[in-house]
Amino acid sequence: MQLKIYNSLTGEKEIFKPILEGNVGMYVCGPTVYSNVHMGNVRTFMSFDFIYRTLMHLGYKVRYVRNITDAGHLTDDGDVNNDRFVKQSRLEKLEPMEIVQKYTVDFHNVLKTFNNLPPNIEPTATGHIIEQLELTKNLVEKGLAYESNGSVYFDVLEYNKRGLNYGELSKRNIDELFANTRDLDGQHEKKNPQDFALWKKASPEHIMKWPSPWGEGFPGWHLECTAMSTKYLGETFDIHGGGMDLKFPHHECEIAQGKACYGHAPVNYWMHANMLTLNGQKMSKSTGNTILPMELISGENNFFEKGFHPSVVRFFFLQAHYRSVVDLSNDALIASEKGFNRLMEAVKWLNGQSANSQQPTANSEWLNSWKQKCYGALTDDFNSPILISHLFEMVSFIFKLKDGKESISKEDLEDLKATLNAFVYDVLGLQNVEESNSEKLDGTLQVLIELRNQARKAKIYELSDQIRDKLLAEGIELKDGREGTTYVIN
Ligand code: AMP
Ligand code: ZN
Numbered sequence: 001m002q003l004k005i006y007n008s009l010t011g012e013k014e015i016f017k018p019i020l021e022g023n024v025g026m027y028v029c030g031p032t033v034y035s036n037v038h039m040g041n042v043r044t045f046m047s048f049d050f051i052y053r054t055l056m057h058l059g060y061k062v063r064y065v066r067n068i069t070d071a072g073h074l075t076d077d078g079d080v081n082n083d084r085f086v087k088q089s090r091l092e093k094l095e096p097m098e099i100v101q102k103y104t105v106d107f108h109n110v111l112k113t114f115n116n117l118p119p120n121i122e123p124t125a126t127g128h129i130i131e132q133l134e135l136t137k138n139l140v141e142k143g144l145a146y147e148s149n150g151s152v153y154f155d156v157l158e159y160n161k162r163g164l165n166y167g168e169l170s171k172r173n174i175d176e177l178f179a180n181t182r183d184l185d186g187q188h189e190k191k192n193p194q195d196f197a198l199w200k201k202a203s204p205e206h207i208m209k210w211p212s213p214w215g216e217g218f219p220g221w222h223l224e225c226t227a228m229s230t231k232y233l234g235e236t237f238d239i240h241g242g243g244m245d246l247k248f249p250h251h252e253c254e255i256a257q258g259k260a261c262y263g264h265a266p267v268n269y270w271m272h273a274n275m276l277t278l279n280g281q282k283m284s285k286s287t288g289n290t291i292l293p294m295e296l297i298s299g300e301n302n303f304f305e306k307g308f309h310p311s312v313v314r315f316f317f318l319q320a321h322y323r324s325v326v327d328l329s330n331d332a333l334i335a336s337e338k339g340f341n342r343l344m345e346a347v348k349w350l351n352g353q354s355a356n357s358q359q360p361t362a363n364s365e366w367l368n369s370w371k372q373k374c375y376g377a378l379t380d381d382f383n384s385p386i387l388i389s390h391l392f393e394m395v396s397f398i399f400k401l402k403d404g405k406e407s408i409s410k411e412d413l414e415d416l417k418a419t420l421n422a423f424v425y426d427v428l429g430l431q432n433v434e435e436s437n438s439e440k441l442d443g444t445l446q447v448l449i450e451l452r453n454q455a456r457k458a459k460i461y462e463l464s465d466q467i468r469d470k471l472l473a474e475g476i477e478l479k480d481g482r483e484g485t486t487y488v489i490n
Contacts, residue, residue, distance in 0.1 A: 001372075002015050002016070002379065003015070003379045009269075018060070022060060023060065023061045024061070024063070024239060025063050025233035025234065025239070026238060026239040027066070027067075027225070027237065028065075028119070029066075029242035029243075030068050031045075033068055037106065039290070039292070039313075040276040042111070045111055047273035049111075049116040050318060051322070054382055064120050065120065065122075065232045066121075066122055067123050068100075070097075070125050072220060072224065083206065085100060086207055096208050114310045125224035128231065131227040136199050139152075139260055142260060144162075144260045149201060151197055153198065154253070154260070156174075156256070157195075159256055164260065169247055169251055170251075197220035199214060202218055206218070222253035222254055223257060225250070225254050226258055226261070235258070236267070238267075239271055240270055241270075242272065245275065254266065276328060291328070293310075297313075303330070309433050312336055312433075313333070314428075314429060315336055315388075316333055316336035319385050319388055320384075320385060322382060339392070342392075343391060343392070343395055344433070347420055350417055351421070364415075377390060387427075387428075449487070451467060452468060452485070476488070476490070
């Protein structure tokens with residue numbers, strides 16, 4: 001079955017042909033780590049996690065690169081002194097790099113909570129300043145960038161004069177752009193308002209800055225992704241992804257930088273994940289219309305009547321195609337929770353069935369045609385909602401099996417178990433609620449054991465005994481042995 005991918009550049013579903021057969025190079029724009037990720041960000045990263053998992057399940061060897069933007073992302077007002085990291089570090093009274101670390105850790109924790117797999121390479125913008133300077137020099141030498149007052153800008157008009165077609169991804173008409181763009185960033189420095197910064201001059205009080213041939217400064221946001229994607233995936237690579245809102249200007253600028261530097265398009269398939277809305281409005285840091293992951297999970301928020309398990313949220317997101325808008329609402333989550341529980345109940349029951357108890361009737365044709373439909377959905381531009389609808393056909397069959405109204409052969413039972421588990425756990429990345437709860441309980445008990453040991457070391461026996469006794473009262477007995485402390489749940 002051939003994999004088809006909707007390419008935002010051509011606006012068509014295309015048969016996927018990787019550059020190197022059997023291998024995929026995929027780059028996804030990562031977060032700007034100056035504040036907590038919200039559920040909208042989570043949706044985009046989850047969409048690409050599902051795409052990554054599907055590609056691997058289909059047998060591709062994937063190199064998945066997702067960056068961390070830890071420098072050079074200015075605030076919307078474009079004021080050079082309002083670097084997002086510097087602004088947040090003033091607010092929180094922390095070093096900019098402490099801000100970066102704090103929110104990178106938060107980002108990793110959140111994505112793990114929703115069972116996203118880590119990328120193969122996670123490069124940072126600050127770790128690739130040299131590469132960004134090299135690209136900037138290259139563009140200046142080619143006459144496609146110019147220095148102005150210590151900053152360097154990409155010359156969009158010159159790029160277009162050379163027939164390179166700025167605006168091809170976002171389908172923007174360049175003449176309109178020239179007529180309508182407000183110049184926020186470097187008012188008097190640019191030749192044209194569309195020219196974008198490759199390198200920005202830093203003021204003396206700016207903290208995050210590096211030396212360059214044009215004086216001290218910091219890189220422009222668009223350049224880091226060109227530098228890091230081509231460094232790890234090559235001058236042309238297979239897939240570039242990100243949220244729909246990054247199409248313009250970010251990805252448009254990446255295409256321009258790539259074509260200008262290397263003389264050819266940097267990416268074969270551009271993929272854009274659609275937005276998450278809350279009460280019908282785009283979830284966004286700047287408007288404050290956001291909900292944080294932990295607020296959604298705990299239920300401590302003003303929008304939902306209760307908390308939802310991360311796997312329920314994951315299931316809810318994947319019930320929509322990655323190119324559709326999803327609106328987060330109480331009713332929709334409650335409905336998803338019911339569906340999720342039914343699916344997991346069916347899988348659990350099926351996994352508990354032994355082949356020996358089944359009848360020897362062969363039914364493979366029917367099972368194979370179901371598998372074909374599932375793979376048909378996966379290979380049709382990663383259609384998770386259609387895949388899920390096929391899984392529910394199987395759920396109905398499994399409940400009939402349970403009630404003795406259907407039968408299945410030994411071979412088919414094993415085949416069905418393997419296939420269903422692969423779709424549910426490996427591809428959709430769902431988790432059993434009880435299992436992940438027991439993992440959490442274990443983690444919590446390890447923390448308490450550690451605290452008790454520390455108290456004992458410090459000879460605060462009153463506290464260490466209190467921890468032991470209170471746990472015992474909850475039915476959890478601690479046992480001290482030569483290998484350390486273990487626990488038994490009575
Ligand atoms: P940022 O940290 O702002 O660069 O955003 C990280 C990723 O989250 C980008 O790919 C954005 O496109 C994506 N994103 C931001 N807001 C939303 C939203 N409401 N729904 C889905 N994705 C979003
Ligand atoms: Zn990017």
